[in-house]
Amino acid sequence: MTTHDVPGVPAKRQRSARVPADQRRAEILVAALDVFGARGYHKAALSEIAERVGITHQGILHHFGSKDQLLVEVLEYRDATDVADFENQEPPHGPELMRHLVRTARANTERAGLVQSYAVLSAESVTDGHPAQASFRDRFTHLRGLIRDALRDSCPSDGPSDAEVDAAASSIIAVMDGLQIQWLLDPERVDMPYAVGLVIDALLARLGSDHRAGDSR
Amino acid sequence: MTTHDVPGVPAKRQRSARVPADQRRAEILVAALDVFGARGYHKAALSEIAERVGITHQGILHHFGSKDQLLVEVLEYRDATDVADFENQEPPHGPELMRHLVRTARANTERAGLVQSYAVLSAESVTDGHPAQASFRDRFTHLRGLIRDALRDSCPSDGPSDAEVDAAASSIIAVMDGLQIQWLLDPERVDMPYAVGLVIDALLARLGSDHRAGDSR
DNA sequence: GTCTATAGGCGGATAGAC
DNA sequence: GTCTATCCGCCTATAGAC
Structure with a gap:
């Protein structure tokens, strides 16, 4: 020096x-x-x-x-x-929310950094005494509520059971989160927006139809 | 002292x-x-x-x-x-694999420590230069292949497109992984095995039926 | 009110003694 | 195979410069 x-x-x-x-x-x-x-x-x-x-x-x-x-x-x-990123301050309601989720998945393919932050931090939050634990728990509770309401709106008459709607709401969030990790590790082989749309369609069809007649579970 | x-x-x-x-x-x-x-x-x-x-x-x-x-x-x-944990060294094939996944989700509700390890480490693996990155990428590739084959077995005739089967395979893994985080943060409000079963049933119905007639996506 | 300097404590890695 | 000793990097607290 x-x-x-x-x-x-x-x-x-x-x-x-x-x-x-x-x-x-x-x-x-x-x-x-x-x-x-x-x-x-x-x-x-x-x-x-x-x-x-x-x-x-x-x-x-x-x-x-x-x-x-x-x-x-x-x-x-x-x-x-x-x-x-989206015009309204408030997130959309009803069936529009489902399209919003697919759009979000598509937009996320253009911002890997943000996706990585969210994936890493949300998982890390489950460790003992993590400072963001309450933040993520509240976030998930809020999101599940939004999606649950939207699902009910899409299945008006003789709706499915509460348990089914709750499970579907959790699952839609889970698919989006889980796909992010697979996509970050192998972007070529994972199509996030397509898979999210597929699961949402499949769940809506399942909740809407009277599947219980032939159910063998 | x-x-x-x-x-x-x-x-x-x-x-x-x-x-x-x-x-x-x-x-x-x-x-x-x-x-x-x-x-x-x-x-x-x-x-x-x-x-x-x-x-x-x-x-x-x-x-x-x-x-x-x-x-x-x-x-x-x-x-x-x-x-x-399961009798055979080899994981089950075909439709039996789907039941195996639901059983795994149920078994996981009794071993939070292991679930936490997996959730935290798999997400952490996407960070730059993480030592477990190749390990998890290979793991997901292998799992997607297993589930893809099992889905094809369950939808023999006039099967769905490759893109649909691939997306369904990714999604089933993603649901299991994503649910783990929500469950760890809020065990009372998330039913992992039920939700996994619901998504698998919904996807099987979707892939099996000729939904393309009325598809508007 | 904005920032820097100093110092303590903990965690991982290496080298060498027993 | 296990230990002690030592190094460096990081978070944090406190004091004080501008």
Whole structure:
């Protein structure tokens, strides 16, 4: 090294330009979503996120308090941008929701980074004491409710049992999530939007028809 | 502390009994599967695994070389014990495979630790350069092939298109995997075996029937 | 109000003693 | 086969510079 390493005068890091907190927080959230998705939450280093923003890792802790809290806010940010992709603030209802889910699967094939973040973080959330556990549990509860209502709308008369509708709602979410992992590992061999559409059609047909006559389970 | 902390004589750890390598490796694999499931791969500490076996974490590195390699061997061990649960060494074929999948989902409700290990590790494997990436990609390719063949067996005449069968195979695996995460977060509200059975029935009906006449997609 | 510097503690990896 | 010793990298807390 050619610069002077005088003990009392450490090689000074170029000080970052002073930026308003709101803007800085937004920059950090974008970088964090990227790095969390690429490395997973536990392997991700605050210093890597900080480097992308041009500050030190202590700067992140100043804005977010802890790595756990940063994760929670990253997930909120992800959900916010996800709904903003579609014109309405509110997610669609009824049969339109099913088409929305297929469209989402199709859109996801163009944003592998976001898909990876979601897949890794949602699975990691089931580990003991994970900071995002409540966030994901609430998310799934909410989604199941939305889809359950939409399924009921599509099967008006002599509807299927509550158990069937609940299971179908869980399954539609599960297919979307499970396909993401297979697709990330082998994009050529997995067609996410087509498979999601197929399962939804099959479940709607099953719930709509009077299959119980010939049921042998 | 009341014991003597003489500098030259550090409090000596009780030395473990010398155990044959094969036996020790097996003990480590059992403990590792447990800890990886409870904490996730990255959060899991070699020292915690070592403690259960009664050695230091360096002992594990002696037997497995690295934490990454330990994970790979843990997954192989898991698969080996999984097939041993059922009488035949070979997984069932044809329609019997579908019943096997539902039975597996039911059995999984009694072994949350194993389910957690699988869910966390399979999702983590999609991160950049993860040591288990090839292992999981091959696993999914193999499983899709098995299920694809079984679906064809169940729909003999004027069968559905290859694309439909492929998508159905991916979807059945995806439902099982995705349901595990929802179930781990909220066991009371998710019925894994019932939902898996529902999706399989719905897909079989869909692939078997001549739905294309009224298809509007 | 925004950020950096310093220091402690833990986890993984390597080398060498017993 | 197992241990001790040592290194480096990461998260976190505290203090203080601008």
